[in-house]
Amino acid sequence: MHKTRTHRQDGFKAHLAIEPETGLFTAVTLRPGSGPAHHEAAVAADLLTGEQAPVQLFADTAYDTGDARHRLHQAGHRLVIKPAPLRPAIPGGFTLDDFAIDTTAGTVTCPAQHTVALSPPSGQHHQRKAFFGDRCACCPLRERCTTAKAGRILTIRPHHDLMAAARRQAVTDAAWRADYRRWRPPVERGVAWIVARGNRRLRYIGAIKNDAWLHTRAAALNLRTLISLGLTRTNGTWVISPSSA
Structure with a gap:
């Protein structure tokens, strides 16, 4: 698994769903640390299967696919997922968002106003491509766009419009940014609780035993949180005092 672009290690990933206002864990699962089936984005929907209605969903860039x-x-969920930054082909140069991409009309217009057609979807991932070819040869913006002899080639993935809209929202929507800044710290605190006191290092061999350990730890932390919120047993029923909550 990748911890960073240069650091790899063997291990597992703990995936957590946390209600940020109380800090309660609503779902957890432990998966192997590598493989597309265990990626954060692939696990996200599984963590929400217990929800009875759409929720406001906060997540970091690992879930941005x-x-x-x-x-x-x-x-139907309202997504507050931090978009992953786009990497330009040339440092400081143009990114995908600097091109006018019309997936309905099937055209792409570059910053120099050259327009080309998108190819039909192809390959395992149903990607479309825009080939600028000779248009780049004498383009005055070439140095900010590409070093490829064959000219700039853009790869447009499925759900491009949804991803582009999310990137625009993260930049232009002040309420979106305020919500993300407000609720990220409680979630990070919940993650810190899970791994505190040496619990980043697992005790068992295999995903099944470690997943059971993770569920037990999350349940114990939830109980501690509920007690701090005023959980008491009254007339045979567990309740939380409204004043405490």
Whole structure:
């Protein structure tokens, strides 16, 4: 698994769903640390299966994939997922968002106002491509766009419009940014609780035993949180005092 772009290690990933206002864990699962089936974006929908209605969903860039956004959006959730930054082909140069991409009309216009057609979807991932070819040869913006002899080639993935809209929202929507800044710290605190006191290092061999350990730890932390919120047993029923909550 990748911890950073240069650091790899063996291990597992703990995936957590946390209600940020109380800090309660609503779902947890432990998966192997590598493989597309265990990626954060692939696990996100599983963590929400217990929800009875759409929720406001906060997540970091690990969950920012087109497929994940599409599934969660179709389920009616309001997404506050931090978009992953685009990497320009040339440092400081143009990114995908500097091109006018019309997936309905099937055209792409570059910053120099050259327009080309998008190819039909192809390959395992149904990607479309825009080939600028000779248009780049004498373009005055070439140095900010590409070093490829064959000219700039853009790859447009499925759900491009959804991803582009999310990037625009993160930049232009002040309420979106305020919500993300407000609720991220409680979630980070919940993650810190899970791994506190040496619990980043697992005790068992295999995903099944470690997943059982993770559920037990999350349940114990939830109980501690509920007690701090005023959980008491009255007339045979567990209740939380309104004044404490």
